[in-house]
Amino acid sequence: MHVGSKGWYVEELKSRGVRTHEGRYIEQYKTHVLANLLEEKKN
Template sequence: MYVGSKGWYVSELKKIGVNRIEGRKVEKYKTTTLANTLADKKK
């Protein structure tokens, strides 16, 4: 998995305990949404 790929963002979000965003699984979202969510959660 490459840093910055969709799979990388999914795994990083799952490491911090985020499995769903607004009731939908994180795998269903696009990379940009995942990146923004990860940035918000790491603050």
């Protein structure tokens, strides 16, 4: 899996315990939304 791909973001978020966001599974979001969500969770 390539760093920065959608699958990579999903895997990183799940490793941090994030499965859903605003009532939707994270797999349903586009890559740029997942990137922003991961940045929020890092801080």
